[in-house]
Amino acid sequence: MMIPLLMAVHAAEDDTSLVARMQRRDPNALAELYDRYGRVTFSLIVRVVRDAGIAEDLVQETFLRVWNRVHGFDAQKGSIGPWLLAVARNRAIDYLRSAAGRQRQSREFEETDLPALYCDMEKDILSSHKARRVKSAVEKLSPNQRHVIELAYFEGLSQTEIAERMGQPLGTVKTWVRAALKNLRDELGAVVPA
């Protein structure tokens, strides 16, 4: 059962000043970032790599990467949480793929060249209220829809790889993926205003 872990995460109301302090290289700001998002980052990475020791290494890489690249972030707009989670997910999936001997995908572009793209997110996107909405939206998906989304999100599989893994035709998988994403978009429309 999925528990909305983000309920434990404080509303990110002062992320803006946190980002500004990180940009001024204030190590205490990193400590606060860790206190705010360390658990959710670790939880996400453990879910992907399923090994606590490896997950801790990857959490460290994640925070260092964000620390080293925070200059590209717009502190006036920013909620840093979603960016941090994207970096965490990419680190974890890269690890998973290299451990499995699969080709690494070039995710760096999305995550590091354009951190600005994470900036407009609503400040409380990681709030408990939303976590509950997301949980219920995911639970409303059909089992196949949920499965393809999990394989894509937590294992970083391509649609072709998902088809292989599930032993289903690629066309069927593509239909499920699209339907799942559409359902999530519709369900979360109120959560994530345009």
Added chain:
Amino acid sequence: MNCNELREHYELYAIGVAEEPERSEIRAHLNRQCEVCMQGIKRAREVVALLGGTVPPAVPSAALRRRILASVAVEQRRFGWAPFLAAAFAMALFAAVYFGGRERDLANELARVREQNSRQTIELTAVNQAFAILTGADTTVTTFGEGQANPKGKVFVSPSQGVLLIAGNLQPAPPGKAYEMWIVKSGKAKAAGMFQSAPDGSAMHMQRGSVENTDAVAVTLENQAGADQPTSTPLFAAPIRALIQ
């Protein structure tokens, strides 16, 4: 392709399963700051980011927080420690590097420094970690660049605890540039943190964490933001594995 044709692919892109040619097309639109696509991708990313918050909760060890803060403290300032502490430590380190490599003396000096300073939590963590690497049962020491004008120094590798690099004659990086350490294993380089050298050309850098089967430790000059793979010829590379075998 125009934005309208890409609209249906924003979420696929955000979750990482977009296919060609849409994937490259979306990238191209983002690269040229296409307002429509940027808005669409932001929104798609919000949906995807929310998925990350639905995982079962897990708790990392308390040591992880210290480890992360310490690694930044080391990268952040020259040594990451209070100036007097850095001075004492640096003197011991460089003595060891330049005057005969007595790691044992170095460890003793470090132990003394450590005892003297119990207030600076983060800084002390860095000292403790450096100490742990220096004195690890599995630690190997590699000297590089001896007898040359080029960078020279020592690399301490503890497979279980991390890498400590001490270098001299490493001229300060040009503006916008920084040094990046690499841990080379099976022909692949893994980024191991950025650092700067001091005006006198000395530098120290530590990377915590398991570094099993390291073949070599290398340093390149990179843009300050760091690179995921080396983009220039290493200034030096210290072979590790050969030494162990």
